[in-house]
Amino acid sequence: MAHKRNANDVAVDEPYLQIGEVAERTGVTQRTLRFYEEKGLLKPPTRMEGGFRLYSEADIQRLERIRHLKQLLGFPLAEIKEMVEADEVKMQLRAEYRPEAEASEKRAQILKAIEVTERQHELICQKATAIADMQSKLEERLGTFRGWLADLESTPKTAPKTKANV
Amino acid sequence: MAHKRNANDVAVDEPYLQIGEVAERTGVTQRTLRFYEEKGLLKPPTRMEGGFRLYSEADIQRLERIRHLKQLLGFPLAEIKEMVEADEVKMQLRAEYRPEAEASEKRAQILKAIEVTERQHELICQKATAIADMQSKLEERLGTFRGWLADLESTPKTAPKTKANV
DNA sequence: CCTAACCTTGACGTTTAGGTGAGTTTGGGG
DNA sequence: CCCCAAACTCACCTAAACGTCAAGGTTAGG
Structure with a gap:
């Protein structure tokens, strides 16, 4: 205990x-x-x-x-778990960086950490571009709608509600 | 057939x-x-x-x-449903834009569509910044690791047999 | 020491997002 | 007309991710 x-x-x-x-x-x-x-x-x-x-x-x-x-x-928790575990490895490495150990061992660990991090990074990048895509699409749509709105305001069919018209 | x-x-x-x-x-x-x-x-x-x-x-x-x-x-399907429904409203509006209907009615519809779209856009933006955050964090880490790796390569403990050292 | 508030480990329930048959109909080529 | 692949409708099952008691142990305060 x-x-x-x-x-x-x-x-x-x-x-x-x-x-x-x-x-x-x-x-x-x-x-x-x-x-x-x-x-x-x-x-x-x-x-x-x-x-x-x-x-x-x-x-x-x-x-x-x-x-x-x-x-x-x-993502499902199982994958989150892997990511967090990978993180943990990195943290651990961070903590164990100071003690001067075998250089080759350290090298291997760092390489591993880099690999893992790159995988995560790529994953995130994919998400990022997909999100950016959707973002710009939405913005485009907003632009279209606002354009229509402007059209409606500038060429009114039913009596325009400006003072001039009263 | x-x-x-x-x-x-x-x-x-x-x-x-x-x-x-x-x-x-x-x-x-x-x-x-x-x-x-x-x-x-x-x-x-x-x-x-x-x-x-x-x-x-x-x-x-x-x-x-x-x-x-x-x-x-x-997101859960329930929310996806709402988003897709909102989309549908927009598509519908798009289709019904040509026929010259009541201007005020159209205006209202467009305003609604804008509102809905803005809500989605904001949501996406949040995600986007969060993702970007994580992305840059990962990149920073990668930089750190690569730096360490470079350190290891440049200051080797085991006897380096480079020409410069002979 | 006593008690209320908090925590523990089960164990079972629920919701979400489908998977997996079973048994029955339908479609269209030969 | 016959037949088989493909679809249809239930109905039940699963896995993930917790929610919700129930029955008891622990802590801190008085």
């Missing part, structure tokens, strides 16, 4: 949050938090001795990243 | 397609087509006397629009 003394023993300097607070703060339900944990999207948070979950700031950021990806891409 | 009629016994030269052909051509299943119809995403297509569905080119375009929106935005 992990010797983690938190609630009573040691005043926590880090802001650990219980599940309810996290739920309230992030707008997801407690069920969703447990569900994501169960599904491996969130890694099991630390717990108090009694078993209450304690979420760190990092946990919350991860959660918000998940929410973001989910509502942005609309 | 090439003699096809729709429900009103009108001979059609237009390429009407049966459900199987539509499915094959668009990549969705027949079930999905019937399901979308049931849910009001696709309006009931014309039928042969026997009850076989006959999809017009317009029907197919609508379907493809639905597919596009779905995979682009990842």
